Amino acid sequence: MNTSLFVLTIVGLVCANAQQFNCPAKDGQYEHPKQCDKYYECVDGRATEKICPDGLVFDQLIRKINKCDQPFNVDCGDRIELQPPKGNALCPRRNGFFAHPDESVCNIFYNCIEGEATEVVCTAGLHFDEYSGTCVWPDTAARQGCGTSGQTNILKDGFECPKNNQVSNGQVVAHPKYAHPTDCQRFYVCLNGVEPRDLGCQAGEVYNEEQQKCDAPENVPGCEDWYKDEEEPAPKGKKSKRSVRK
CATH class of the missing domain: 2.170.140.10 (Chitin binding domain)
Incomplete structure (x- = not known):
């Protein structure tokens, strides 16, 4: 023909x-x-x-x-047929959010637009979930080959959730947060008060323990100069003026 x-x-x-x-x-x-x-x-x-x-x-x-x-x-219901894929190594289809091709890399994914891939890194402690297109807790993502990091009660740096409940306005906080002792950009979240997660603020911000949120450095005593003379976020382990927690 x-x-x-x-x-x-x-x-x-x-x-x-x-x-x-x-x-x-x-x-x-x-x-x-x-x-x-x-x-x-x-x-x-x-x-x-x-x-x-x-x-x-x-x-x-x-x-x-x-x-x-x-x-x-979208709920496709019984409409399960799709056009043949026209993707590449990083973009299985030309448009969408796709996991890293290495199954052991769970915190990196790609935003594909017409076959052009943009790498996206999840916030520290989170994994990419293909079913929601977002970064979630590792136990929610349940990714194969990602190990059990983040699901134990003691983190690699030794942090363990305090046994005393955190109280706000007379109520016990369900998922309390704690500032990192030496890194102004990082903080911990204790799910249900017992399961620790190591998270971090975006570049240019530090964790404000008093306000329980990421904030401008000038608003956090001891962290005012955290990004001074730096183009990138402070490296892990950089000493701040925060007092080391017991």
Whole structure:
């Protein structure tokens, strides 16, 4: 079959499929019954078959002109078919959020836009979750090959959640936070008061124990000069003026 005839055949099949779809009275975009990334656009009762960019799927409920979204935001139901992938080593599909190809690297993922990958690193202590497209606690992500780091009651640096409850406004804090003794940028969270997680503020901020949040260095006594004369966050282990905790 020559190229021209092949193209005409494909166009003919697409048109035939579109003609088989009965447009509702109202113009709009409507999902394909079997393929989650395919849909019909109806104008004046005539249907045109369309397909989302590779990696995205169609959601009829989105109140936007562009109804193609990330798969973790869409319930495809029985529409399980998808177009063939057109990705590469870092982007299995041309669009979406994808885990690092090395299964043992769980805190790095890639944001792919039209096949171009941007590396993203999760906040310290978190793992990338493919089913939500976000960074979550390791036990929530339950990634294979990631080990059990972060699921013990003593961290590698020796931190253990204090046995005394942290109280705020007369109420016991469910997930108390504690400043790191020597690193102004880092802090700990104790899930349910017993499971420690090592986290960090974004570059340019330090942890404010009094306010229980990341804050500007000038607002935290002892950490005012943490980023002074530095372009990058302070290295792990840099000494601050914070008093070492017992």
